[in-house]
Amino acid sequence: MTYPFRAFVLLCLCMLLLGQSVQAQPLSVASGLPEPTGIRQGRFIGVLVGTAAFYTITLLMLRKQWYKKKVPFHSFNDNREWLQMDKVGHAATAYCMSRGGYELMRWSGVNEQASILTGGLLALLFQTTLEVYDGHSEGWGFSKGDMLANAAGTALFMGQQYGAGQQVVSLKYGFRKTIFPPFRPNVLGKTTGVQMLKDYNGQQYWLSVNLASVLPVGPSFPRWLNLDVGYSGSGMIGGHENPPLVDSEGRPIKFERYRQFFISPDADLSRISTFSPSLQRFIGTAQFFKIAAPSLEYNRVKGVRFHPFLLPKE
Template sequence: MALNKTLPFLLLLLFRAFSGFSQAADSTASDSSSINHKKLYPIVVSEAAFYLAGMSYLQFIWYKDHERVPFHFYNDTKGYQQVDKFGHAFGAYVESYIGYKLLRSAGVPKGKALLYGGTLGLILQTPIEVYDGLYEGWGFSVPDMVANAAGSAFVIGQELLFDEQVAKYKFSFSPSPYYKQANGYLGDSHLESLFLDYNAHTYWVSAPINKFALRNTLPDWANIAVGYSANGMFGEFKNRTYYRGTYLPETERYRQYLLSLDIDWTRIKTDSKLLNTIFKGMFFIKLPFPALEVNSKGQVKGHWLYY
């Protein structure tokens, strides 16, 4: 599962990013003539510490009750209607985005920032897959690695092509109707369901409307977003029918393709340093807006507000 094991990395990096963004102006505006070592050293040390903390979490907490086995592979390409793969790419994107932005804020030249920061998502996610290959109940997933690489490549590719992140990779969550029907299988609380209920996940690519209109007709922060989600899932490949002494409802697994509006928080400029920092730190959050849904059941739906 994508978000379960990447949670320590994401939370720690987001915490670090907020402190880094509060010190940085527009770190991608131009290449700095010199590196600010007073900023760079704390970034390198803190990210190394976060990495060790995440590895310790995996080894001593996440896998502690699982038997170590010979290295093996696991093909989960079709799991969770590929929502899981979008989650892997999202985790890698967020980590690479933060790594790159922090290094640029310290004046690291663009090429080196992309090499060491833009690849951070893949660097952080790879040991998780290796661990999976060494413990019973999981396995090294090549599809997961492809998704991880895609998340980092989305950051690097845009910087090389456009010198900015034209499109942002975003996430939205809303408790699914299946959560209360699952008797704990999708989590015993809304917080747990954030990591266990893929029915509640939607992943978006959000880009400025002005880029498509080819003229500045709207504010720079006005975006259009395409999203992907799935529903009806009580299991990875097929639905479970029984859990904790309770029969689970029969549901049809289906995919959802969405079109909505959005806001690019990083393009909103204010005179408040605090607000600018908060907006930069919210780069991965999709704002609820009306949405149009087309799904694999052949339905077309409209949502007044889609989370």
């Protein structure tokens, strides 16, 4: 199974968790809302049954559709593919799932420490199972790099929640259309929806830092203001290297592969006190997508570029 489809499955589970946690307990330091007291039996049972059902059904479907031919367990090294964009995607997905699982537990009345642990373990359980499946899949294999990225994303959530009681730093996802999919549509996707999962040239991953949580600012400083550092890649139509291409007249088509780095303002809407508690709770877990904002980019090919709003189509 390709990483993009694996990411799609993980993101579907993440969105399911987020969708059920609209009334979940928000991050206590950011919101100041009271801690829930005692497990709410109905919610708790519903969360357990729903999570177990989704896990089981998803894995059975994958086994039927994607792992029909089983081979002896083996590993492979894909750490140099796609300029490591897939590894950053693994970490971001693990972070999202850990946070979603945590919020479900808090919504059920589970205490803070147990909710953090449960959210992290659920994310690692699901992703480790998929990696083991890959280890028995022809054409793929168990990736130690993927597992390290999974663990890093989970640790980012758990470490902050244990240590600070809030998410000072979060991981976010962005996307823009690129020129590359038409050259290899079966690899990079034929439609926009598929390209969001398969075209690494169009994906950006952002490390979002809440400034009020890390700087000695006064009470008038906007608590919702974040600063994001982004990463992406461009010119990729193959994993390790680009295959040879020619145009209609037989002339070679070449794309240079390079990394892109961004910096951009952002907003953590869950920290806006005028929002209702329910809306704050939902935004705190669902704000996985980067809000469009001006950004400054650097790459070794085109140097420094300023983007007024959305990133341009490459």
